[in-house]
Amino acid sequence: MIFQTLFEYLNVWGWCILFFVILILVDLVKNGRWQNFPPGPPGVPFLGNIFTRLDFKSINKLAEEYGPIFSLRRGSEKMVFISGYKMVRESLVNQLDSFTNRPEVPLFHVIFKGLGIALSNGYLWKKQRRFTSTHLRYFGEGQRTLEKYIEQECNFLCESFKDEQGRPFNPQATIANAVGNIISSVVFGHRFEYTDDRFQKILQLDSEAILLAGSPIAQLYDVFPGVMKYLPGPHQKVHKNYFQILDFLMQEIKKHQENVNLDDPRDYIDVYLGEMEKRKEDALAGFNLDTLLVCTLDLVEAGTETAATTLRWAVALMLNYPEIQAKVQAEIDTVVGQSRQPTLTDRPNMPYTDAVIHEVQRFGNIVPLGFPKMASKDTTLGGYFIPKGTVTASNLSSVLFDKNEWETPDVFNPGHFLDAEGHFRKRDAFLPFSAGKRMCLGEHLAKMQLFLFFSSMLQRFTLTAPPGEMPSLVGVQGFTNSPEQFRMMAVPR
Structure with a gap:
């Protein structure tokens, strides 16, 4: 009725x-919110908080309003953000088994497909990470070749700077090529000349994809992939760039297949091809061509982008702080001199240089929000209930600038890493590589590269900005936080 x-x-x-x-x-x-779920701003029906930007500055402001653990809803998916050293360490270190999985990120799943090292889970992830970790050590530390690769590349980089004859130039492409050559030597067994247009194009495509992946429109793909894949936008460019990079990497793999000697492997790809033969009966471990392709992408991208971006921040900061640059050069002159290259054995005797490099990493804030994780089981964090399967993000920016951990967090201050006697000191809140089981696999390699490239540059050159062209210290936010493009002059000492 x-x-x-x-x-x-x-x-x-x-x-x-x-x-x-x-x-x-x-x-x-x-x-609706689950009982005792982290608070957060109200969302729009059906859409949630999709109009809230996911850059680190916006996340920091929300953390001030809602606390160190808060949530946002993107479409129908709830996402928890964890800020501040205390809570980030609790999640990554003290509860490392609670937040080990990776969620499926639609924007990247098109390319990575849950394979490789960075975005895989479970048995496959454990086997791939363990294999890669073992063989990076074998081709690096075990044979003492990594340091030699880097020292050689330092010479090539400095010669390239010298060829500029003190004129203004943009160092981005050269630095990226130099850093990329280190992981290329390990993965491919060879380096690429700075005049190699093919490799330069790959580096440019990757840098562009990483920048575009942080744009609001590209991030909408993660909320509405079924619709966005038919619409134009930066997400289409991200996918197009990655497919071109994958074509390049597959060509390198095919060259290895044609002349591989499994009894005498030359590099990571050779060893992986051998492992594929050994693991034929263990399909779940994922040792096949598809996974090799994604692992190669993981290594080349992770081994190039963040270290190259850090070195560009180092240069930009030295241009802005010539007095700090002069103190680094004075220490280099005292410990190393001009008759030989800096080596890793010099690092313990160069606390100020080491402190400057660490402060560059802190202040540069390269990967401000880390990479998302997913609760692997029901857990409680900071008194809040976080159900299994909830996507989480560790706000590493809030750790590197935590006012409770750093004396002058908003100032570039190498003193953060020096004690009263001028000795280098470690800081617990220094987490640019994240922490826990998902921390950066290439941390050791990155530290080697940063010290040797940075000290070699300042040993041979005084870096200055062209008149009226001082680089900005406000970063450009993509997936990483990078300095704006700038020009510099490298004046031989």
């Missing part, structure tokens, strides 16, 4: 309004 009366009195618009109200009620029930 009630429905018959309702049907008689409602016109088309009335039914539309009623249907919309029902949808809102369903959305509220479906996406």
Whole structure:
């Protein structure tokens, strides 16, 4: 009787309004907050908080309002953000088994497909990470070749700077090529000349993809992939760039397949091809061509982008702080001199240089929000309930600038890493590589590169900005936080 009366009195618009109200009620029930779930700003029905930017500055402001653990809803998916040294360490270190999985990120899943090292999970991830870790050590520390690769590349980089004859130039492409050559030597067994247009193009495509991946429109792909894949936007460019990079990497793999000697492996790809033969019966471990391709992408991208970006921050900061540059050069002159290259054995005797490099990493804030993780089980963090499967993000920026951990967090201050006697000191809140089981696999390699490249540059050159072209210290936010492009002059000492 009630429905018959309702049907008689409602016109088309009335039914539309009623249907919309029902949808809102369903959305509220479906996406309502679980009991004791982290708080967060109210969202729009159906869409959640998709109009909230996911850059680190916006996240820091929300943390000030809602606390170190808060949530956002992107479409129907809830995401928890963890800020401040205390809570980030609790999640990454003290509860490392609670936040080990990676969620499926639609924007990147198109390319990585849950394979490789960075975005895989479970048995496959454990086997791939263990294999890669072992063989990076074998081709690096075990044979003492990594340091030699880097020392050789330092010479090539400095010669390239010297060829500029003190004229203004943009160092981005050269630095990226130099850093990329280190991981290329390990993975491919060879380096690429700075005049190699093919490799330069790959580095440019990767840098562009990483920048675009942080744009608000590209991030919408993660919320509505079924719709966004048909629409134009930066997400299309991200995918196009990655597919070109994958084509390049597959060509390198095919060259190895044609002349591989499994009894005498030359590099990571050779060893992996050998492992594929050994692991034929263990399909779940994922040792096949598809996974090799993604692992190669993981290594080349992770081994190039962050270290190259850090070195560009180092140069930009030395241009802005010539007095700090002069103190580094004075220490280099005292410990190393000009008759030989700096080596890793010099690092313990160069505390100020080491402190400057660490402060560059802190202040540069290269990967401000880390890479998302997913709760692997129901857990409690900071008094809040976080159900299994919830996507989480560790706000590393808030750790590197935590006012409770750093004396002058907003100032570039190498003294953060020096004690009263001028000796280098470690800081617990220094987490640019993240922490726990998912911390950066290439941390050791990155530290080697940063010290040797940085000290070699300042041993041979005084770096200055062209008149009126001082680099900005406000970063450009993509997936990473990079300095704006700038020009410099490298004046031989």
